[in-house]
Structures are given as structure tokens and as C-alpha cells.
Amino acid sequence: MTPITSAAPIRANVRRLRRHGRLTGILFLAPVVLFLVGALGYPIFVNVRFSFTSTTAGTLLSGGPWVGLANYTAVFTDPKFLESAGNTVVFTVMSIVFQLGLGLLLAAFYNQRFPGATRMSSLYLLAWAAPVVATGAVFRWLYDRQYGVINWLLGMLHLTDGHTAWLSDTQFALGAVTVANIWTGVPFYVTFFLAALKNIPEQVHEAASMDGAGAIRRFVSITVPMLRPPLLIGGVFGIIFTLKAFDMIWIMTRGGPLGSTETLSTYGYNQFFTFFQFGAGAAVMNVLLVVMIIVAAIYLRVSRGEES
Amino acid sequence: MKKQSARLAAGATLVVALAALTGCSASASGGGSSSVTLNILDEFTTAPASPKLNELIKTYESANPGVKIVRTSVPQGQGVTKLTQGVSTGNAPDVVFFDSPNTQQYAAQGLVENLNSKVAGWATKSEYYKGAWDSTQYSGGTYGVPLYSDAPGIYVNQDMLTAAGISKVPSTWTELRTDAKALTKNGVSGLCFGTTPGAAADYLFMPYIWQSGGSLNTVATSALPSLQLFQALKADGSIPQDVLNWTWQDAFTAFQNKSCGIVFGGPWNAGDAAKLPFKVAAGIPPQKDGGTKASVLGGYNVGTGKGGNVDAAWKFIDWFTSKKVLASYLEATTQLPNRKDLADLSFVKSSPFLPTFVKSISIGKPRTFGAQLPQIDSAIMSMFQSVLAGKLSPTEAAKQGESAIGPLLSK
Missing domain, CATH: 3.40.190.10 (Periplasmic binding protein-like II)
Structure with missing residues (x-):
């Protein structure tokens, strides 16, 4: 008897939902919710749990003993973590500023009408589409102290002695890796901003020209303000992608020399897969996650403000 | 309600019975010789080590018809990640070939089995050089046996x-x-x-x-x-x-x-x-x-993983490290021996460089610095x-x- 009596309220609820047209909405939402819970929510939950336990490879399934904030304390008091955090900030800020800046300038350039502009701008995507492994390996050779093109060029122009150890000198390594990362990211922003620029009505520029505004004035006063939404989206996405960047650094320097190119991604990876400190590794990844959530929240707040 | 309880009880009995049967089957495959699947994890992805291992696996399967070997090979240095993933997802290998300095770390992490009971009366043990055998030890346990050594x-x-x-x-x-x-x-x-x-x-x-x-x-x-x-x-x-x-x-x-x-x-x-x-x-x-x-000392050891087939895995390791089989593996891969009964391999003698490295092995110490x-x-x-x-x-x-x-x- 119980099943019949318990089914009745459910049917009533379904009827009520149908009446209000909400059932369709719920059904449409269900796949997304299931995906978010299963593919994102669960791993995040496991990672948060790890960060509060002393987990070894043998207890990955069963779960290690609870250690409270010990992993976070260990990570925050590790000078290497602080150095990695500093490197992450430098790497991210420099990458984003130059990727967005150069991307915008190049997009503005290719938005002009001249023969081959469209084809040339499309070619940029090849650099973005190239596998990071290949790009990283090529940059390693470009930066080579003895045989690298960069040293050859700088030496020929008498700008340096032509023997700078770009990736082996703690002074230059982070800058060298950042430049490689900027080079990889610029083509994406060129394409991204070019699409946005096409949406700015030509009449606006024409009207400004008639009012006597020069090219720079039009770029600063019309183009940039009208590109605020794509700049915001590009910036947020860029920050999130760059914070997570791992492959380029790993291929070029593996975080060395002496931790000078270690970022939170490589630091966290080493905690997990080199040192087997699963709790500490999870704590680092959670710190990164919180930072990314904050960035995303700021974006949502700003974009809501723009909409209203 | 009674009917429902009866159905539940029947269902539960069926589940328990199935679990018991599965357990029986697993235990039979773990210790018996009728039908065993051995999962091997190694880091030998290139020639000549990879094809030679395949050849020896086929030889072993032919000599032991009830044994099926499934081999997983990952690039050097990635074995530890694969092993960790295997243990954490319940798909641990039975036999693991691993970098010898990792022994103590693997043992502390519970990734490999203690073989003290297997090596207690094992005749081959006395053939190993001290440094090589010491590389298998952790907290009184023996976590694998030496395969080959190298020294800089x-x-x-x-x-x-x-x-x-x-x-x-x-x-x-x-x-x-x-x-x-x-x-x-x-x-x-x-x-x-x-x-x-x-x-x-x-x-x-x-x-x-x-x-x-x-x-x-x-x-x-x-x-x-x-x-x-x-x-x-x-x-x-x-x-x-x-x-x-x-x-x-x-x-x-x-x-x-x-x-x-x-x-x-x-x-x-x-x-x-x-x-x-x-x-x-x-x-x-x-x-x-x-x-x-x-x-x-560097080199490789071979041990048993947490796959649940320790007896069958040890039988394979015992065979693989027998004098004739290991000599054939070392000759094919030009890896250096670390035991007295294999000291005179022909490829070492004929090389202009390898005798120097054998000398380096002879004064080599293992990196047993703990977990x-x-x-x-x-x-x-x-x-x-x-x-x-x-x-x-x-x-x-x-x-x-x-x-x-x-x-x-x-x-």
C-alpha cells in the first residue's frame, strides 16, 4: 500500500509543475546540473577533502586521516610556495597585459582595408593552434645560449655579448618563459578582437573623422570603449588560462633553475606527482581554485553592472 | 510489506551469493595455476628492452598455459604516476618494474608488496652484490628484487x-x-x-x-x-x-x-x-x-604490486630473474648485471666503455634515504x-x- 500512497503526491507535484510550465525547464537544466555535479562538483569535493587529510597513494581510495589545516599551514609556510605565488603573479600579469595589448593593436591593424589583411590575420591562428609541446621545444632552441637565433641576433646588433643563458640564468628564465607564453596567446586575441572590431559600425568612425578625430584619438575614444565587454571577457579568460598554465613552463624549464620559473601549477604538480604530498598538492590547487572563483565573481559583478 | 521484505531478503541473498562467488573466483585466479591474468607495469617503451620483454612474456605464457599476461608500458619516469593511479582506482598491477631508488618511497606509500616471506629461502638472493640487494630494503622489508644496475x-x-x-x-x-x-x-x-x-x-x-x-x-x-x-x-x-x-x-x-x-x-x-x-x-x-x-647505484628492480596475485607474480619474477632468462634479457638490452653469477656477460667484455661502468657499480652505494x-x-x-x-x-x-x-x- 505504501508505494501507491507515496506516488500520489509525486504525480500531483508533476501535474503542478506541468501547469506552471516548469517541468520543461527542469528537464532542460537536468543535463547541465548532472554534468556540473558529476564532472566538476565531485572532483572539487574530493580535492577539498584531500587537502584536509594526510593521504598517501595507498589511501587514495579509502581516504587518509583528517589533519585539519596542517596541509595549508605547511604550504603557506613553505618559502618555495611564496616564491611560486610571486612568480605566478608576474607570469600572469605580464602575459595578460601583453597578450591583450598586442592582440588589440594587431587586431586594429588587420581591421584596416589593405590587400591580404584577412589572410594574414588568419595565419596568426596557426601559431595558436600549434601544439604547446612543439612551441616550447622551438623556444628552447631559440633561447639556446650557443646556437640560439635570439643570441645570434642580439650579438649581431651588439645589444648583448650574444651568450646570454636565457633559460639557465635565474635573472632571465621567468621573463624568457613569459615571452614564449605571450607569443602563444597573442594570435587568439588577434582573432577574438578582430571579430569584435567588425561589430563596431563604420559610421561611428566616419562621424568622428568628420569631426576631426585622428586615428589614435579614434582608437582611444571609440574603439577601446566599445570593446569593453570583449576586453573584460578576454581578460578574465586569459587570467584563468594563464593561472593554470603548466605545459609551456614544464617543457621549457620544469620550474627551474632554482625555482625561478616555478608557478603554483608546477609547484602543485610536484607536490602531487614528485613528492607524493597529496594533501599539500590539493591545498595548492584549492588556493588556485579560490583565486579563479574570485576572478570569475569580479567578472560577473562587473558585467552585471554593464548590463544594468 | 511482507512480500516486499521477502523480495529484499532474496535480493540481498543473491547479492551476497554473487559476491561470494566472485570472491572465490578471484582467489582461485590469485593463487592457483588454472587461470591467472597477470598485469605488468613497466617503463620499457623502446627497443631493445620493449620487444625483448614481449618475447620473454610469450615464452612464459607458452610454458605456463594458464597464465595470461597483460602488459602496460609507460615512458621512463611516468611509472610512478601510472602506479599511483592504478592503486588509487583499484587497478593495481601484479608485477612492477621500477627505478630502484624509488623502492623505499613505493614501500612507504603502500604501492608494492613486502616479499620477505618469498625471499627467505630464495637461492638467487646470495648472488646479488650487497649494494644492489640493499636497494630493495625498507624498514626490515624486501620490496622487490634487483633486475639490473647502472652507475655514473x-x-x-x-x-x-x-x-x-x-x-x-x-x-x-x-x-x-x-x-x-x-x-x-x-x-x-x-x-x-x-x-x-x-x-x-x-x-x-x-x-x-x-x-x-x-x-x-x-x-x-x-x-x-x-x-x-x-x-x-x-x-x-x-x-x-x-x-x-x-x-x-x-x-x-x-x-x-x-x-x-x-x-x-x-x-x-x-x-x-x-x-x-x-x-x-x-x-x-x-x-x-x-x-x-x-x-x-641506479637501475631497475622488479616487485609485486597490489593487484592481488602475489603468488603468481612472484612465480613470474622468480622465473624472470633465473640465471638463463635474465642473462638473455641483459644481453639483449645491454643492461649491466648486479650479481656474481652473471658477471661475465659477453657484451660487457667486448665494449670499450662498459667494464668501466661495471667498476663504478662495484663501488656503488644505493640511495636508501627513506620515503x-x-x-x-x-x-x-x-x-x-x-x-x-x-x-x-x-x-x-x-x-x-x-x-x-x-x-x-x-x-
């Missing part, structure tokens, strides 16, 4: 050496410094090696720390002479700045390109060294004048890199090394 040494460009008026391969620290300086000219660096993160600093530098008569417990004093040696070599201009971002292979490539006169290498470079268009000679790691003779080996390795690397980068003096680096390594040794 140096390769020198003999043409360059002769041109500089030097007649023999450097064998002491003093000779190393003098010779490296003499070879450093015209864009050539005297001494090359790789210290990129992950380049196994313990393998690279431990011989020189041990030669000073100390251990990792007293790094502030035992590492000081070797740090001073490398600082002096750097100050002489003999070591290029590139070593801070070079791997071992990068350094050997520079040696092949005649950019380096002397390079730290191992038996794995012997094949390439023999093909070079200039005269090459090999030597054991230069020894500290008046110090203790020492080198360091925190990767952190210790990282601390050793930081010590030497700090000096090579000119960030710290040898004394400061040694002190910093001791404060970093000391707490790790007790774990």
Missing part, C-alpha cells in the same frame, strides 16, 4: 685531451679540475652535466658527497668539499651556465657536438659514444684525493644549483642543505 662515470673526448697534452682520463678531483680547465677554450666547455629539475641530483652528486667520508646526516660538513669543487670548476670557467637547465641528455648532446670536453654520463651512453667520429674514453667518477672510494627521496633529491639539487648559480657560498649552501635534508631523513 665520465666520458672524455680523447682527441681534445691529447691535443691539450694530457695522456690519461682524469681519475681524481685535482685531475678533473686541471683537465677541465685545459679543455676550456674556443667555445668548448671543459665539464658538462645536467641539473634541470628531475635530473636526479642524488645520482649526480652523491658520489662526491660520499667520497668526502660523510653521509646525508652530516651534509653541512660532508657536502662542503664537493660544493667547493664545483664552485672552483665554475670559477675556472670550465662549467657552462647551461648546466642549470640541461638534462643529462642535453649535456651528452653537447659532448657529441664537441662543445664539451668531459661529460658526466652512464652506461646508457655507451652505444652513442662508440659511434662518435672522435676518440672517446670512459672513467669512473673522479675520486677525492685521499678520500673514500664511492659511486652511486622522502624526491624531496631530498630536490634539496641536494638546490644546494649545488645555488653554488653553480653563484647565489650561495658552498658553506651557506651546505648549511641550508642540512637544515632541509635533516628533517626529511627522519620521516
Whole structure:
């Protein structure tokens, strides 16, 4: 008897939902919710749990003993973590500023009408589409102290002695890796901003020209303000992608020399897969996650403000 | 309600019965000889090691019809990740071929089984050299058996050496410094090696720390002479700045390109060294004048994983490490033996370089520094890199090394 009596309220609820047209909405939402819970929510939950336990490879399934904030304390008091955090900030800020800046300038350039502009701008995507492994390996050779093109060029122009150890000198390594990362990211922003620029009505520029505004004035006063939404989206996405960047650094320097190119991604990876400190590794990844959530929240707040 | 309870009870009984049957079946496959699937994890992805292992697996399967072997191969250095994933997802392998220095870490992490009961009366045990057997030990347990060993040494460009008026391969620290300086000219660096993160600093530098008569417990004093040696070599201009971002292979490539006169290498470079268009000679790691003779051991061990088929896995390991089978594997892969009954393999005798590395193995010590080996390795690397980068003096680096390594040794 119980099943019949318990089914009745459910049917009533379904009827009520149908009446209000909400059932369709719920059904449409269900796949997304299931995906978010299963593919994102669960791993995040496991990672948060790890960060509060002393987990070894043998207890990955069963779960290690609870250690409270010990992993976070260990990570925050590790000078290497602080150095990695500093490197992450430098790497991210420099990458984003130059990727967005150069991307915008190049997009503005290719938005002009001249023969081959469209084809040339499309070619940029090849650099973005190239596998990071290949790009990283090529940059390693470009930066080579003895045989690298960069040293050859700088030496020929008498700008340096032509023997700078770009990736082996703690002074230059982070800058060298950042430049490689900027080079990889610029083509994406060129394409991204070019699409946005096409949406700015030509009449606006024409009207400004008639009012006597020069090219720079039009770029600063019309183009940039009208590109605020794509700049915001590009910036947020860029920050999130760059914070997570791992492959380029790993291929070029593996975080060395002496931790000078270690970022939170490589630091966290080493905690997990080199040192087997699963709790500490999870704590680092959670710190990164919180930072990314904050960035995303700021974006949502700003974009809501723009909409209203 | 009664009907529902009865159905539930019947269902539960069925589940329990099925679980019991599955359990029976698993236990039968684990210990019996009727039908066993052995999962093997190794890091031998290239020829000749990979095809030779396949060949031996087929031989074993033919001789043991009830045994099916499923092999998973990952690139060198990625075995640990694969093993961890396997254990964490309940798909642990039965037989694991792994880098011998990882033994204590794997044992502490519960990734491999203790084989004390299997090796207690095992006749082959007495054939192993002490250093190689010691590499299998952790907290009184035996976590695998040695497969083959390697030990570092140096390769020198003999043409360059002769041109500089030097007649023999450097064998002491003093000779190393003098010779490296003499070879450093015209864009050539005297001494090359790789210290990129992950380049196994313990393998690279431990011989020189041990030669000073100390251990990792007293790094502030035992590492000081070797740090001073490398600082002096750097100050002489003999070591290029590139070593801070070079791997071992990068350094050997520079040696092949005649950019380096002397390079730290191992038996794995012997094949390439023999093909070079200039005269090459090999030597054991230069020894500290008046110090203790020492080198360091690397190589592979083979153990049983947590796959649940320990008996069948041990039977395979016992067969694989039997004299005839292992000799055939070592001959095919030109890996160096670490036991008395396999000391006279023909490929070693016929090589111009390998007898030198066998000599290095004979004075080699295992890296049994406990479960925190990767952190210790990282601390050793930081010590030497700090000096090579000119960030710290040898004394400061040694002190910093001791404060970093000391707490790790007790774990």
C-alpha cells in the first residue's frame, strides 16, 4: 500500500509543475546540473577533502586521516610556495597585459582595408593552434645560449655579448618563459578582437573623422570603449588560462633553475606527482581554485553592472 | 510489506551469493595455476628492452598455459604516476618494474608488496652484490628484487685531451679540475652535466658527497668539499651556465657536438659514444684525493604490486630473474648485471666503455634515504644549483642543505 500512497503526491507535484510550465525547464537544466555535479562538483569535493587529510597513494581510495589545516599551514609556510605565488603573479600579469595589448593593436591593424589583411590575420591562428609541446621545444632552441637565433641576433646588433643563458640564468628564465607564453596567446586575441572590431559600425568612425578625430584619438575614444565587454571577457579568460598554465613552463624549464620559473601549477604538480604530498598538492590547487572563483565573481559583478 | 521484505531478503541473498562467488573466483585466479591474468607495469617503451620483454612474456605464457599476461608500458619516469593511479582506482598491477631508488618511497606509500616471506629461502638472493640487494630494503622489508644496475662515470673526448697534452682520463678531483680547465677554450666547455629539475641530483652528486667520508646526516660538513669543487670548476670557467637547465641528455648532446670536453654520463651512453667520429674514453667518477672510494647505484628492480596475485607474480619474477632468462634479457638490452653469477656477460667484455661502468657499480652505494627521496633529491639539487648559480657560498649552501635534508631523513 505504501508505494501507491507515496506516488500520489509525486504525480500531483508533476501535474503542478506541468501547469506552471516548469517541468520543461527542469528537464532542460537536468543535463547541465548532472554534468556540473558529476564532472566538476565531485572532483572539487574530493580535492577539498584531500587537502584536509594526510593521504598517501595507498589511501587514495579509502581516504587518509583528517589533519585539519596542517596541509595549508605547511604550504603557506613553505618559502618555495611564496616564491611560486610571486612568480605566478608576474607570469600572469605580464602575459595578460601583453597578450591583450598586442592582440588589440594587431587586431586594429588587420581591421584596416589593405590587400591580404584577412589572410594574414588568419595565419596568426596557426601559431595558436600549434601544439604547446612543439612551441616550447622551438623556444628552447631559440633561447639556446650557443646556437640560439635570439643570441645570434642580439650579438649581431651588439645589444648583448650574444651568450646570454636565457633559460639557465635565474635573472632571465621567468621573463624568457613569459615571452614564449605571450607569443602563444597573442594570435587568439588577434582573432577574438578582430571579430569584435567588425561589430563596431563604420559610421561611428566616419562621424568622428568628420569631426576631426585622428586615428589614435579614434582608437582611444571609440574603439577601446566599445570593446569593453570583449576586453573584460578576454581578460578574465586569459587570467584563468594563464593561472593554470603548466605545459609551456614544464617543457621549457620544469620550474627551474632554482625555482625561478616555478608557478603554483608546477609547484602543485610536484607536490602531487614528485613528492607524493597529496594533501599539500590539493591545498595548492584549492588556493588556485579560490583565486579563479574570485576572478570569475569580479567578472560577473562587473558585467552585471554593464548590463544594468 | 511482507512480500516486499521477502523480495529484499532474496535480493540481498543473491547479492551476497554473487559476491561470494566472485570472491572465490578471484582467489582461485590469485593463487592457483588454472587461470591467472597477470598485469605488468613497466617503463620499457623502446627497443631493445620493449620487444625483448614481449618475447620473454610469450615464452612464459607458452610454458605456463594458464597464465595470461597483460602488459602496460609507460615512458621512463611516468611509472610512478601510472602506479599511483592504478592503486588509487583499484587497478593495481601484479608485477612492477621500477627505478630502484624509488623502492623505499613505493614501500612507504603502500604501492608494492613486502616479499620477505618469498625471499627467505630464495637461492638467487646470495648472488646479488650487497649494494644492489640493499636497494630493495625498507624498514626490515624486501620490496622487490634487483633486475639490473647502472652507475655514473665520465666520458672524455680523447682527441681534445691529447691535443691539450694530457695522456690519461682524469681519475681524481685535482685531475678533473686541471683537465677541465685545459679543455676550456674556443667555445668548448671543459665539464658538462645536467641539473634541470628531475635530473636526479642524488645520482649526480652523491658520489662526491660520499667520497668526502660523510653521509646525508652530516651534509653541512660532508657536502662542503664537493660544493667547493664545483664552485672552483665554475670559477675556472670550465662549467657552462647551461648546466642549470640541461638534462643529462642535453649535456651528452653537447659532448657529441664537441662543445664539451668531459661529460658526466652512464652506461646508457655507451652505444652513442662508440659511434662518435672522435676518440672517446670512459672513467669512473673522479675520486677525492685521499678520500673514500664511492659511486652511486641506479637501475631497475622488479616487485609485486597490489593487484592481488602475489603468488603468481612472484612465480613470474622468480622465473624472470633465473640465471638463463635474465642473462638473455641483459644481453639483449645491454643492461649491466648486479650479481656474481652473471658477471661475465659477453657484451660487457667486448665494449670499450662498459667494464668501466661495471667498476663504478662495484663501488656503488644505493640511495636508501627513506620515503622522502624526491624531496631530498630536490634539496641536494638546490644546494649545488645555488653554488653553480653563484647565489650561495658552498658553506651557506651546505648549511641550508642540512637544515632541509635533516628533517626529511627522519620521516
